[in-house]
Amino acid sequence: MLAKFGLKNFRRLENIIPVDIAPITLLVGRNSSGKSSFLRTFPLLRQSILTRTSAPILWYGDYVDFGSFEGAVHNNDKSKNISFIFNLDKVTVRQPRIYVEDPSYPVFGTGPEIISKDVTLNVSIGTQQEKTRLSQAEYSFNNDGINYKATFDDRGKLTSILVNDREGIDSFGNHRVIVPTGALLPEIVIWREAENSSQTGLFTRFGAPAIDAAARLLAPMLDKRIKPNQLRHHIQGLFFMPSFTVENIKKQAARVSTRSLQKLLNNLGNEPNDQLYSDLNHLFWLNRFVPAFNAASTSVRSTITESLYIGPARARTERYYRYQDLSVSEIDSDGKNFPMFLNSLTESQILDLSNWISNLYGYGIRLSRTVGHLTINLVEGKTVTNVVDTGYGVSQILPVLAQIWWAVNRSRFGRTSRPSRDVSMIAIEQPELHLHPAHQALLADALVGEASDEKGARQRSSRLKFLIETHSEALVNRLGELIALKKLSPEDVQVLIFEPKEDDSRSTEVKVSKFGSEGELLNWPYGFFQANLAK
Structure with missing residues (x-):
């Protein structure tokens, strides 16, 4: 579920750090302060997702009209990217389906479901030859301290994947990465391309490209009699662990029948600067990039379309x-x-x-x-x-x-x-x-x-949340009364105050005001609903 939302370089909203989306969220502020732009982002995203387009954002559609990228970007500066930041309380990541053709090994099926908490998906768009394009997507989940940053070229091709600032795109090897064009929240698909027409072995449809890279890394250190499919089979078990820790690796080593691999796994992480452990840890998380990103994209798409x-x-x-x-x-x-x-x-x-x-x-x-x-x-x-x-x-x-x-x-x-x-x-x-x-x-x-x-x-x-843009003092005060009457919890309502900055940046800052247990407004600006007669 969407817990917070933020924006960068969107009209007056130059840098809005993700704010809570409470069950009832009021947007208040003087005219032309940016509150309508904030609210209309959601119908803008909805019309972009529900309509078949050749660009990630449909600026003019059935719900709202923002004109064009140039009209929507802060200060009409086309060199900037517009970013939409979604914070989700949790995301369920389903591991990809794995299939091994070697008759010695059965179908492995799907990996375990992983629950990622406090997930942030930051999607940026830019312009290229007057056409809006997907520029960058950043995905992180705080419970494991992992941050992904994917970069796309002007044709939507994935050109870089950083895992905690370490590049991983080269590890995809003979896998073809497909990013559908014209999608703000694309479902990234990876196919493993056969080296020759008679090849048998591991094939993936929705990810797991780093298994081959791990096999290439480990093969020189193991008994030469281990078959490629056998090694991939053991690596997929290693990569389907809940998390990459020494304890989990030793549990996986106990399931391995090959002595050289068992010994190698038992020794992983024993040295203070174990480069092999670091490399496998990188591949472990790289392998989860596609299902994790797709799960977050699906969650956000579902929230927007509903x-x-x-x-x-x-x-x-x-x-x-x-x-x-x-x-x-x-x-x-x-x-x-x-x-x-x-x-x-x-x-x-x-x-x-x-x-x-x-x-x-x-x-x-x-x-x-x-x-x-x-x-x-x-x-x-x-x-x-x-x-x-x-x-x-x-x-x-x-x-x-x-x-x-x-x-x-x-x-x-x-x-x-x-x-x-x-x-939603x-x-x-x-x-x-x-x-x-x-x-x-x-x-x-x-x-x-x-x-x-x-x-x-x-x-x-x-699950339902209300996002209300209003100028009504009576509406705000009544919510306070309902809280005082114990008909509404103060945690279920908040007020976002949009205030233009006093400098010449044409930017707005957003302050959060909440209600106390007796219905009183906290952090509320003095004289907010009164005319400012000062000259």
Whole structure:
């Protein structure tokens, strides 16, 4: 799960060190301070991942429009790279499938699953001949102190892999590294190229290229009677250890029947400056680069593609909508397809949504169908009113509320026999527009999930996170009230304050404010919501 997110050289956000993404994260700041750029990064990444492109970023798409690389890079300096930094609390790395053709050895299968904690994936893009390209990817996981840095050329070819600053690309030998072009988070594929058409032995599809390099390193030190496949078989067992330690190596040596190899393994690491131990340790971690990088990329892609976005400019409601037989799985960023979304719901789902909104704001919704047309009505007691005949703020908040409700309930209300995947994040810009401050405050209740229906209190999905860009003092204060009332934990909410630097760098710094146990704001700038009349 995404725990932190940071940016470098993205518009005003020159160097934003990864900040926590709490279950509820508010972005506040004066106009043109960079908070919208931060939030819109997620729909930007989503439209880039979901659309088939020839470049890693689709600057203009269905969700947001950033123009071009030159328009998005800090100070329009095309010599700089833009970096997206993802910090994950953990990543499950599945070792590659290994197959040995020698009949003396069975199929080895897959290696063990490795849980890497506190993982950071830093992906950088640049420009080459006016085209955005993947420039560099850095991957590290702190529990083992390992850092990978991969560099790509202008065609997407992998040109360098550093493992803790030691180059490893040459150790891939006769393996072909394939990096799909046009992907910000590519799945790197490695094929072992046969030396001749009659060759048999070890073949890999998703990695393990360093096994051959280790075999070349150890072969001169071992009994010449050891067959290449036999040696590779033992090395793959060595490389599938949980971690490269003297204790694990000795355990692996006990499983080896070849005396010369057993002796060599038992002696590894006994000398203070054991070069062979250092070389094998390097190859051990190099061998894990591909599955580790791919696992992190998959995790980030999953988080991004399972996110939703609602923009600040939402479509005006109409008195009637033409009926269309469309199945709508999510609401557009401008809410334009909101009527078709409602029409895609079952009657029980519309009732559930209506009851949830009614418990918040005192009115429910009803969808009326006539020949060829749809009408959205508000229901207050026995009074039914077309939404066009109500305040403008009501029509603007309905798509936001429906998006929140759907994000929480999508997996519960899957429309197929196979359950839908949970939403990971919902990013909303200025949900409070055109609302009275009292109704702005009630948005906090919608986010927290305190609204209840006949079935009892609704609980927010443990995976769902809200990223809200807002100017509403009422919304901020209401969250503090809910914390004071013990309806929300202070650890579940934070405020990111975007403040332009006072120098001429056109840069923004981000400060973090949290709530105390009594709902008080900590590290909050004095007079933040007041006009600055000083000259």
